[in-house]
Amino acid sequence: MGGFLVLPQAIYPPELHKNREPFTGLELLTGAGYFSDTLMYYGYYSNYTLRSHMNNCTENNLPSSAKWECESKYPSYNMPLAYFFTIGMAFFITCIILVYSMSKSFGQSFRIDKSHGMLAMKAFCSWDFKVVKKSSVKLMSENIYTQLKELLAEVNQRHNKNTALQKLWRLMVHSLAWTICIAGTTGCVIAIYFSSDYVHKQRAGNVSRGSLKEASLLALPVLVSLINLLLPGLFNLAAWMEEYNSPSVRTYVAISRNLMLKVSVLGVLCYLWLSRVAYNSDSDIYIKTSSQCWESFVGQELYRFLIIDFIFTLLNTLFGELLWRIFSDKVLKHKRKPGFDIAKNVLDLIYGQTLAWLGVLFTPLLPAVQVLKLLLLFYIKKSSVMMNCQAPRRPYRVSQMTTIFITLLCFPSFLGASVCVTYTMWSINPSESCGPFRGRKTMFQAGKHWIEELEKENPHLSLLARAHTYLVENPFFMFVGAAIALIVIYFQSQVVDGQRKIITLLQEQIENVGKDKKFLITRLQSMHEQKRAPKQSLASQDSGC
């Protein structure tokens, strides 16, 4: 990304905008102001072909053919095309990497045989022979004892059947909890929708520029981050009220509720940006007040969301976990430290990553910001976990959870981001005044335009151009490709099913062979006894005579 887009543009900067604002510290947070005319955003990138030594060719009055030769001698760089293809390739490569790692982890965790064999594994493999100190040995024994007891209790629970009345009661409690969660989510979505309206109206009304106005840009991200922080707490309360029996079901329910929240938040934000900001380009208050292009504005919004999310996570880690530990130590007098909520943290990471993917089209430097943020977050979280939390007592099925998280990363997150970006590229008009695609109907036109030019210049490549027209633009090809992928997946799942059936048959066979062996051995023994008994009676008869 950096090599293809940022460096060429940095070397050949376009003409500067007239009123460039001075740098104040607030820019790091809001991303607007000084930053809006820099490499960070879409609006900075030029829409023509960059050529080095352009001055050499335009100085003399050369005829047009010589001029063309002159220009083609020096390296040129078609900026719009580069922008378009770099983003496309980046998404494609990310897609391949994700699918590959998903299939690998799926293969590792997808045990074809029964996957509930935890007790035997616990009994045979959990003793760590490296432990030397007596106190640690005692601790390990207690740990194993607790784990075995909990596993046994879990197995017992499965066998208990509830009466009809209890089932009805549980059904009511579950539906109440789900209603609370869905109502909470819908309420937050509506709040986001109306508050963004309100904030923008405020900005439109207040004409004077000042740092307060810049800071008001931060209101929406702060609201969203607050929602992301507080609502999972509500979900936890609802889950505690429900009293799930098995912890894995509880984890799955928590993950699905958090996922629902994040998907709806991101959905409403995308809707706000793509439909309102992009389309109402003539009579809109947004564009009138901020004389920027809408893509840069969306990029800035995404940058702000990312930064505020980071700040809130930092604050939550530093103060929230520390305070909770002190609270549970002194006030509630729990002996254990609070557990580290893996599901919530991973979903937060996936949310941040989705924001980064959405923003790549509008803010090419966003991946760098995201990498920096992830590095910092990793080290801070690591030290916080060491200090404040303790390991969960139940054995955590790492490989299965990894599969689930990677699937979540791939499916809702990456797919949603790429669908949004494709929709933007395909059908939304780029803004007139900035960016590498200004003046065209859609961003996709850049690719088409290049193919047409290529065809004009070199008739030998017309085959390629025609292939491109038929393959890429024809939706039929996409359907065929998707159908082939689905057929391959179906075949694989049938193979796995067949292997599972074979394993059950083989297990039954082993059992039967064991039984056969026992049967044959007893028969052999009884036959030997019979043979020996008549011989003995014969011998005694002989001796008797």
Added chain:
Amino acid sequence: MGTTASQLGKDSLSEYQELTFLTKQEILLAHKRFTELQNRDERNHPNATRVPMEKILTLPELKSNPFRKRICHVFSTSEAKDGSLTFEDFLDLLSAFSDSATLEIKSHYAFRIFDFDDDGTLDCGDLEKLVNCLTGETDDTRLTSDEMRQLISNILEESDIDKDGTVNLSEFQHVISRSPDFVSSFKIVL
């Protein structure tokens, strides 16, 4: 003036290195620790004499391990079956518990260690003793007999494939192969 401990000969050292999974430093360290356990007069012939089990159990790495007696019995080659070890038995022990030993070796020896009655299979009595060793010697961490019965029947249900009521070596290895950190937990380092 001062008596020096007998050094390990160079060819013995390379021979041991070839026959076990241990590195040179580990063998030398094992030699040093083993000769410390022996009496003064025995130190000149570490291979010929056996160190009794009580002395082996004073090693800090084995002192608190609930399986220490079984380990000594499994690796001991004495005819009296008293758990005493020669130096080569000791090297065998360390080799099986070392970093570079394969999963097969480790699971083989783990099976023999858990087989408390030495009959080649893990039956209910073996499993009960195993669980008691795991959960600790004190009374408040022992499972009740009901829980023990249920636990053992669950373990047999999960791991006994041929349904003969015992876990043999292949079934044991099948269970072990599903656990990713058996190799790293079945380790003793001096």
